[in-house]
Amino acid sequence: MEFIRACDDVARAVSDAIAGMVGTPEAGAYVKMGADGTPTKKIDLVAEDIVVDYFARHPFCRRLISEELGCAEMGGEKGTIFLDPVDGTYNAVVGIPFYALSIAYAEEGIVLAGYVRNLATGETFHAIRGQGAYLNGHPIRVSGVSLLEESAMSVYGRKFDPTRVQEIGRKIRRWRLLGASALELCYVGCGRIDGFIDVRGTLRVTDAAAGMLVCEEAGGMVSDLEGDTLTFPDEVSVGRSLVATNGIVHNKVIEYLR
Secondary structure, eight states: OHHHHHHHHHHHHHHHHHTTTTTSTTTTOEEEEOTTSSEEEHHHHHHHHHHHHHHHHSOOOSEEEETTTEEEEOOOSSOEEEEEEEETHHHHHHTOSOOEEEEEEEETTEEEEEEEEETTTOOEEEEETTSOEEETTEEOOOOOOOOGGGOEEEEEOBTTBOGGGHHHHHHSSEEEOOSOHHHHHHHHHTTSSSEEEEEEEEEOHHHHHHHHHHHHHTTOEEEOTTSSOOOOOSOTTOOEEEEEEOSSSHHHHHHHHO
C-alpha cells in the first residue's frame, strides 16, 4: 500500500502539471522520438519527468522502464516500475477525457502492484496481487455477461485491415474504441465493458502491466490471441496483442479470433 500511496502523490502532481495543457496545440508539440519508436509529445515528457523525478527521490525500484525514456537505473535495491506517463496521448491532446497515468511494480518478472488513474476525471484503479482490485478504494468485479450477443467490447484491428476481428465484431452487441488501453483493461475489471481485444501487436509492457493486474485481480482473464499466457519483454520497442475478458466469454472470444 505504500507504493499505491506514492502513486497517488505522483498522480496528483502529474494532473496539476498537465491540466492547463490538455486540449491545446502545446500538448501535442513534437519533442523527440521516444524509446518505443513513436513520437514523444510535450505532454508525455512533462508527465514522465515528474514521475521519474519522484521515484528517483523515493527509490521504490532498482530500475524504471517508460515508453519515452526507455530504461533508467533508479537506485533502489530491487524491483522494476513500468510507466506510461500518459496512456491515450491523442485523447489528451485533443481534449477527450479518457487518458491515464499507468504505473506497475514488478519483481522477477511478476507484477505485484498496479495503478491506473484517469487524469481527466480522477478515477483511480489499483490492484495488489492476491488482494483484489479497487476503484477509488472500493472493491470491483468483472461483469457476469455470458453471451457474446449481449456483450460490449473494445476491439482494435490492424490499421485498414480488420480481418482478424471481423467475426467477433459481427457477434458482439456493442463495439467500442476508447483509445487508452490501460483504462480499457480496468473497465473490463469493473464490468463497464466485457472485453478488450487488441490484435495490432503494438501493446507494450508499459501500456498493459498495471491494467492487466487490475483486470485479473477483479476476476478477469488476460491472454494472447491463442488463449495462452501473455508475456512481455522488458523492452518498449516490442509490442504484443492481447485479449482480456470477464473470463466467462474468454474461450468463445478466442474461438472467433481463430
